[in-house]
Amino acid sequence: MTESTARTSAVPAPTTAELVRSACARATDAVLAVEGVANAVETTVTALHHVQGSGDVVVSVPLDSPAATATWPAIGVTPTAMLEITDLAPLPLREPVRALVWLRGTLHPVPATEIRALLDDIAAEHPHPGLLDVGHTAVLLRLVLSSVIIADSQGAEPVSVRELVDATPDPFWEAETDWLRHLESDHADLVAALSRRLPAALRRGRVRPLGVDRFGIRLRVEREHDDGTACDTDVRLPFGAPVHDVAGLSRAIRALAGCVFLNGLRARST
CATH class of the missing domain: 2.30.110.10 (Electron Transport, Fmn-binding Protein; Chain A)
Known part of the structure; x- marks a missing residue:
């Protein structure tokens, strides 16, 4: 459910x-x-x-x-x-x-x-x-x-x-599959950071990328009730503003995750 x-x-x-x-x-x-x-x-x-x-x-x-x-x-x-x-x-x-x-x-x-x-x-x-x-x-x-x-x-x-x-399809409908798979397989740190924006009760579940569009990203939280039955929840995290290209999508996701290195900035080398 x-x-x-x-x-x-x-x-x-x-x-x-x-x-x-x-x-x-x-x-x-x-x-x-x-x-x-x-x-x-x-x-x-x-x-x-x-x-x-x-x-x-x-x-x-x-x-x-x-x-x-x-x-x-x-x-x-x-x-x-x-x-x-x-x-x-x-x-x-x-x-x-x-x-x-x-x-x-x-x-x-x-x-x-x-x-x-x-x-x-x-x-x-x-x-x-x-x-x-x-x-x-x-x-x-x-x-x-x-x-x-x-x-x-x-x-x-x-x-x-x-x-x-x-109506028209979302501009990211065609790239969504590859993008979400890449996010889960190669950027677990970003998914973990996004999960910290969820209500405390949902952070105990397994957070998975569910969908993305120009307005935000959707997460699926897979959990169980005390009796062991499934209790999954979908949550939308909206971007600060709609995005229209892949570069904007990447920046919006990192902003949601609280990443300080945006727009090409890199950590200072030692």
């Missing part, structure tokens, strides 16, 4: 729509559930998913999958579908799921005349090896959204499609 305080504007953080966009951008695990004949639900693991600027979501699925066959024009219906996206932590945490995103809407085939341009657009934003399978073993489908929900340690919250369209 993971605990956290409710979302509050008092702590600078990404908007809920930005959280959804970031989770969709970095997550590789997604399942498409399609409502078929007689309300039967068929699921398909997607090879890739991509949120377009319009708010539609393009997914790639195997040619012989239930999702692909459900959109055949011969069926004469437009199936309802839900894409479940799992945002996993980059580190091997006791509870690895950071968030779940549910994108619901209607599923449509992508016309053959639009596929090449669509593949080029997706590749320009985020090249993905699964794009090479389209037209061979995979097919592109378009999910036209009607509702968006995200659930994490702070609860579940809906996001309007308009908010999703207007």
